[in-house]
Amino acid sequence: MTAGELHAVDPRTGERLEPGYPVAGPDEIARACALAWEAFAEYRATGPKARAAFLDTVADRIEALGDALVARVMAETGLPRARVEGERARTTGQLRLFASVVRDGGWLGARIDPALPDRTPLPRPDLRQRRIPLGPVAVFAASNFPLAFSVAGGDTASALAAGAPVVVKAHPAHPGTSEMVGRAVREAVQEHGLPEGTFSVLLGHGHDLGTRLVTDPRIKAVGFTGSRGGGLSLVAAAAARPVPIPVYAEMSSVNPVFLLPGALRGSGAELGRAFAASLTTGAGQLCTSPGLVFALDGDGLDAFVDAASAAVAATPAAPMLTAGIRAAYDAGTVRMASAQGVTTLAQGTDDPSIAVACQPRLFLTDDATFLAEPFLQEEVFGAASLIVRVRDRERLGTIVQSLEGQLTATLHLAPDDPGDHAxxxxxxxxxxxxxGRVxxxxxxxxxxxxxxxxxxxxxxATSAPATTSVGTRAIERFLRPVxxxxxxxxxxxxxxxxxxxxGVRLRIDGVPGGGS
Amino acid sequence: MTAGELHAVDPRTGERLEPGYPVAGPDEIARACALAWEAFAEYRATGPKARAAFLDTVADRIEALGDALVARVMAETGLPRARVEGERARTTGQLRLFASVVRDGGWLGARIDPALPDRTPLPRPDLRQRRIPLGPVAVFAASNFPLAFSVAGGDTASALAAGAPVVVKAHPAHPGTSEMVGRAVREAVQEHGLPEGTFSVLLGHGHDLGTRLVTDPRIKAVGFTGSRGGGLSLVAAAAARPVPIPVYAEMSSVNPVFLLPGALRGSGAELGRAFAASLTTGAGQLCTSPGLVFALDGDGLDAFVDAASAAVAATPAAPMLTAGIRAAYDAGTVRMASAQGVTTLAQGTDDPSIAVACQPRLFLTDDATFLAEPFLQEEVFGAASLIVRVRDRERLGTIVQSLEGQLTATLHLAPDDPGDHAxxxxxxxxxxxxxGRVxxxxxxxxxxxxxxxxxxxxxxATSAPATTSVGTRAIERFLRPVxxxxxxxxxxxxxxxxxxxxGVRLRIDGVPGGGS
Incomplete structure (x- = not known):
């Protein structure tokens, strides 16, 4: 009793890929949430060693999928082999990193304030604290990292490490990848004798599956990587529940880069080439792609612009993940190109053999235009960036104040230049x-x-600025102290x-044993 | 240019207290937020020693207010001297505790993953992390702790410790207390040469001041202690901002107590007296007052009910904080008393000499009635509690599943009774x-x-279950990692x-130096 089937499309060829994968309907969604809630008590009671061993097995099982996985990812995403293999290593690496986090025990924040029975005027009770998992977590997989931010990606690894069962909403662009990885995780669940509901994957389109998941009373937290619109709609749905839950949504960022005069003077052309390489990585389909460059006017800026333009113009077209992403990229770049005061500097070469291709784009404008047109700081997902000539330091300050929150901000300076240093x-x-990262x-x-x-x-950039979705601190999102x-x-x-x-390094009366 | 004046009322006499205190209008609110934002860069740059010394001075200055402060608190709240003096000690104690937290530096979560220039396939950059304050914090003072959860209470202490300027919305029930404590903090700000906007207090009624504060773009987080309605409306206002901010609202809890058969059998009457003492503390005007008691049917339950009833009936009336709180208490207890299946067990003695008095109330019902009437688990602020006879363990499990989130949950058991233990x-x-606390x-x-x-x-119980508003972890609410x-x-x-x-105990490559 499923809601139909779903096929991937190879963005390189435009061809529909076999087989079709069943789409989850309301019954499957409810069943996955019910099983996750049933599994919660037993799964969260696993000790550090057992839980860590399970995470290690997940990593082993993903590796054991071998080249079949790599080939399927490449077919479904158009990403090149080196990238896919690197991303697989990152994915298994972070599962093992979270296994080590679980073994370490510092994440429990375990602490004791011992009783003081003789204290006056009142005795002090014995108080102890640890962190416990919130409950089952819904993970929304991203399109652009089919392994590292998907079925067994960082959100899943950190939630499982926290002791939370996981229900993944797979991304419809890579259903075969999701099925293979999901099977690997389920096999690890079975191998370790964990309850079935510890982990499940649901496949579906659009909002219905997502909204049902986020509003199911058995789901207690959400991890999401995707668009601003998608993230904000989940935040709103979660806040409107009778019992609201946290949504950790990683959404939108243009990752501004600031080029100081000394850096431009000393190595404008070199910076231009390096910038173009960063911009065109993975057809720019990265949360951290540099979509805005602010350069203080002066020597070397022309060299930077010329070198970056030449490098972008020489960059061959690359597949984008989906036709929908390509359509949004086209709309965003057309809007930018047609804005008054914005010049198109360069466009990458075409490749008609690629069905869904990105030709990188580079634009130029001045500070006044940028400040007058708020849409110029909106993310265009894909390899597109806008260089802004900035008159002086004062104007740069105004621009920094005008920017929205970002995942990253980058500064280029000449280390020995006193002006840049100041x-x-x-x-x-x-x-x-x-x-979040400078x-x-x-x-x-x-x-x-x-x-x-x-x-x-x-x-x-996110809906929860006090958190991170990558790195060991990501586990904290799914815990609360008791x-x-x-x-x-x-x-x-x-x-x-x-x-x-x-051995979790209990903190006694605030004196650190090394736990958090 | 203020919006009129506000007077306190002595709840013991019903008399209006002099002097009147100026109410903040839109201009004062905007000015306080602007000053707080201006102060932010300089205040957050203070080193651990300087910031800790400032917090210690705040504590010293509050103590230096001497008996004048105690007398004013008593007049404005009707709380007895011993309670007010105890609360003052708690308030200065937690300011000094946060001074020690600041000195310790563990709250920074400082860590380094050193560069690995020779790593393949790519070198690893040098990455370092610390936590920084979110920005100016709006603190909403509570009515029921005029010192410890008010102008220089836990929210203010933890926000100042985090490096965040604070704008307090004082509670209109104790304006004189707020003015005195606020002056003490401002003097400490001056003594330490900190910018004026590091701290300010605004006085006002109702929603307008609160909504303006929470929606001011220069306010970056909110601490609140008060009613569920008040807290949820601030949460909604904060979420609707162009840039949402976190609201740490401590709202509503009935603090269920569970009495197991062995405990009742062994010491039913003794438990009944102790329960009544906890219930009637401070006229029940505590966030942690035990508003629900679930007792498994069996020997000793009658003795518990009788002893609790006798103790409540013998409890003299005590002043409530405000006429508004008393009106809500009356409405809540009348509603409970008139519910089908609920029996009024006892009511404390009257005292016509108290203008705004609470006569404690104790009610009894059975499990079926409790499960059928969801309103019976709503908080009645003040000394009112409902004892629920529970047929068996299975029914108790159903009840636990039906309960809303709570600040505390308490279990009474006979330590050597195998049945209770199981x-x-x-x-x-x-x-x-x-x-949050068991x-x-x-x-x-x-x-x-x-x-x-x-x-x-x-x-x-709160709008942010992963946090605490009391204790050293409270500082974490106002920080984010970079x-x-x-x-x-x-x-x-x-x-x-x-x-x-x-000396902040830097964590290197995840190996704890003792920081968090």
């Missing part, structure tokens, strides 16, 4: 208010998965018992 | 999903301020520089 010292405190002399594409990374930022007062030792959760039997 | 082992995992063999009133406490819980990639050493925030110059 400008950077003034700008960095403004940029850290604007973005870079110097690099490019925002390429996100490290580690302990110190932040993939997040103020609205509308305090235990005067609970008899044998009824306490094991990690909170005297003597730290699970 | 019941508790099954119930505790359900109760920790229900509440207690055994105690009473929920009385909240420790420390490292392990959680004063929070699922909706509608990652710094390849920033030259001299441009890095000092706490992230090599060698941990500020």
């Amino acid at each position: 400008l950077a010292a003034g700008l960095l405190p403004e940029l850290e208010l604007l973005a 870079l110097v002399n690099g490019w925002p594409t390429g996100v490290e998965v580690g302990h110190a990374v932040v993939h997040g930022g103020p609205h509308p 305090a235990y007062q005067d609970i008899p030792g044998d009824l306490l959760p094991e990690e909170l018992r005297d003597g730290d039997p699970l | 019941l508790a082992a099954g119930l505790l995992p359900e109760l920790e999903l229900l509440a 207690l055994v063999n105690g009473w929920p009133t009385g909240v420790e301020v420390g490292h392990a406490v959680v004063h929070g819980g699922p909706h509608p 990652a710094y990639q390849d920033i030259p050493g001299d441009l890095l925030p000092e706490e992230l520089r090599d060698g941990d110059p500020l």
Whole structure:
């Protein structure tokens, strides 16, 4: 009793791919949520070792899919082999990283304020604290990272690490990939004797599946990577529930790059080429693609513009993920190209052999035009960027104030140039208010998965600026603290018992044992 | 240019207190927000030592107000001296606790993933992370803790500790108290040479002031303690902003208590007296007042009911905070008393000499009535509680599933009774999903301020279940993480520089130095 079938399309050829995959209807959605809720008590009770071993097995099973997975991803997304293999390594790497996080136990934030029976005027009770998972999590897979932000991507890995069952809404652009990875996870669930509802994947189009998932009372949190419109509609649906739930939506960012005079003077052409390489990576279909460049007027700016233009013009067309993404890219670039005061600098070469192709675009404008046209800071998903000539530091300050929240903000400076140094010292405190990650002399594409990374930022980059969707802190999104007062030792959760039997580095009276 | 004056009323006498205090109009509100935003850059740049010293001075200045403050609080709230002095100690204690938190530096979550220039296929950049404050915070003071949850209460202390300027909306029931404490904080601001906008207090009635504050674009987060209706309306206003902001609202809780058969059998009467004492503390005007008691039918239950009834009947009337609170209490208790299946067990004695008095009320019903009437689990603010006779464990499970989110959940058990022990082992995992703090063999009133406490819980207890408004973790509400990639050493925030110059226990490659 499913709601029909869904086929992927190869964006390189435009051909429909076999087989069709069943689309989940209301009954399947309700069943997945019911199973997830049933599984919650048992799954969250797994100890650190068992849960970590499960995550490691998920990674092993994904690797065991071998080249069949890589070939299917390439067919469904048009992404090149090196990228797909790299993304697979990132995906299994972050599953194993979260296994190590689970084993470490610091994420529990376990702490004890011991009883003080003789305190006056009142004795102090024994208080202990740990973090527990919120409940089943709905994960909305992204189109542009068919492995790392999809069925067994970062949201899934961090939710499973937190002890939360996961119901994934697969992205309809890569159903075969989703089916293969989903099967690998389900096999790991079985191998570790976990309840069936620990993990499930639902496939479907559009809003109905998403809205049903987010409003199901058994779903307690949502992870989402996608468009601003999609993210905000889930946020609204979650807030309108009788019991609202958090939505961790990673949405929209143009990742501004700021070029200081010393950097331009010293290496304008080199920066132009490096910028074009970052912009055209993956046909620009990255959350961190540099969509805006602010360059302070002066020596080297022309060289930057010329080199970037030449590099973009020489960039061959590349497949985009879907015809819908291509249509939105066309609309966005046409709108930009036709805006008064905006010049088209360059367009990549065409390739008629690609059915759904992106020809990168580069535009130029001045600060006054940029400030007068708020739509110029809207994201155009794909390889399109706007260079803005900025008159002076004061105008740059006005522009920084006008920008929306971002995932990243990048500064290029000449390290030994006192002028750049002074400008950077003034700008960095403004940029850290604007973005989740601030870079110097690099490019925002390429996100490290580690302990110190932040993939997040103020609205509308995300709906939850205090969180990150990449890196070990991502687990915190699915947890909340609980305090235990005067609970008899044998009824306490094991990690909170005297003597730290699970080695989670219990913090006593605020004195760190190394937990968080 | 103010919007009139506001007078307090002594709830013991009903008399209007002098002097009148000016009410803030739109201009004052906008000015306070503008000053707070202006102050933000400088205030957040204060180092740990300077910021901690400022918080200590705030505590000193509040103490220096001496008995004049105690007398004014008593006049404006009707609370007894011992309670007011205790609350003052808690208030200064938590300011000093947050000073120690600031000095400790663990709250920064400072961490480094060092560069790996030789990594293949791509080198790893240098990534560092710390938490920064969100921006100016609006704090809505509560009526029932005129010091500890008011002008310089927990929300203010934790926001100032985080590096966030604070604009307080004072509670109109205690304007003189608010003025005195506000003056003490402003003097500390001046003494430490901090910008004027670091702290301000606005006084006003009702929704207009609150809505203006929450929708001002310069306000970046909100702390609130008060009613469910008030909290939810601020949450909605904040979510509807062009850039939504988090609202940390502590709202509504009936703090269910579960009495297991062994406990009742062994000490029913004793539990009844202790329960009545907790219920009538502060005329029941506490967020953690036990408004619902679920008792498993059996020996000792009658003794519990009789003893609790006798104790409540013998409790003298006590002043309530305001006539409005008293009116809501009357409406709630009348509604409960007139519900079919609910019996009024006891009512405290009257005291006509008190203008705004609470006579505690105790009610009794059975499980079927409770499950059939959802309004019976709504909070009646004040000393009113409902005892529910529960047929068996299965019915108790149904009841737990039916309850809304709570600040606390309490279990009474006989430690050496195997039956109670088995019941508790099954119930505790359900109760920790229900509440922010789970207690055994105690009473929920009385909240420790420390490292392990959680004063929070699922909706509608709070609007942000992953947080606490009491204890050291409260600082986390006003922070977000930022990652710094390849920033030259001299441009890095000092706490992230090599060698941990500020001693914040930098975490290197995930290996804990003890920070969070």
